[in-house]
C-alpha cells in the first residue's frame with residue numbers, strides 16, 4: 621500500500637457513507653472527494669494534474685467506470701486505482717474478469733456495504749469502522765430501494781439531510797457520520813427532515829395537479845413539471861398512478877429545459893434509450909434524463 625490515499629466517492633447517501641468508512645480508517649491524511657458517476661474521469665484528471673500518483677492509491681467507492689474511462693484500466697491493473705462498487709455494466713463485467721482480486725464488484729448490495737466489508741477484512745479491530753454498521757445498513761436500504769424494509773422511512777429521512785439548499789452537502793453529510801456514526805439526530809437535523817417531508821407533500825400534490833397523460837406511438841407518457849423532486853417523490857408519484865397504464869414518467873424541472881425520466885415497473889418500455897430519437901432520453905434502462913440539448917424532441921409530446 622502506498623503512503624497516501626485519495627478516495628473518490630459517489631456524491632449521494634450511499635457514496636458519502638462509503639467515503640465515511642474510508643475516512644474513519646485512513647483519517648485526515650487522506651483526501652475524500654464526492655463526485656458524480658459521469659465525472660470520474662474529469663475529477664481524476666484534475667487530481668493527476670495537481671500531483672504525481674507515485675505514492676498514492678486511489679479508491680473509487682460506489683462509483684462505476686464505463687467504456688469512456690478506458691485510460692483508467694492500466695491504473696486499475698497496476699493497483700493505483702482500487703474499486704469497490706455495485707454499478708455493474710457489460711463493460712465492467714468483462715473488464716473485471718482480468719483485474720486484481722482486491723477490487724470488489726457486487727450488484728446485490730450497496731457501495732457503502734461493499735466498502736465497509738472490504739475494509740473490515742483488513743482492519744478487523746477498528747472500532748470506529750465497526751460502529752458504522754447501522755448507517756451502512758440504512759444506506760443499503762435506501763440505495764438498493766428496499767421499500768419493504770422496516771427502516772425504509774428512516775432511511776428516506778436520512779437521505780433528506782442531503783440538500784444543498786437547507787441541509788448538508790455530500791462532504792458535510794459524510795463528515796457528519798465520520799464524527800458521529802449514531803442515528804440520533806440533532807434538533808437542527810430533525811428540522812431539515814421536517815421541512816423536506818412537507819416539501820415532498822407539496823411536490824407530490826403539484827405533480828399530480830399539473831401532470832397530464834399524452835399517448836404517443838401507442839404508449840402512455842405522463843408529463844409533469846416540478847421543482848427538484850427526490851427519487852423518493854418520483855417513486856411516490858409512480859405508485860399513486862400505478863393503475864393508469866403509464867409507460868414513461870417525464871419530470872420537467874421548473875424554469876429549465878432539463879427533464880428526468882423514469883420507467884415504472886409495469887411499463888411496456890424495457891429500455892428508455894430506445895426512445896432517444898423521439899424524445900431525447902438517455903440513461904440506464906429505467907432511469908435517466910433528457911439533456912437540455914435534446915429538449916426540442918420532447919415538444920411534440922407536450923401538446
Ligand SMILES: [Mn+2]
Pocket residue numbers: 630634635682706730731732763
Ligand atoms: Mn450506490
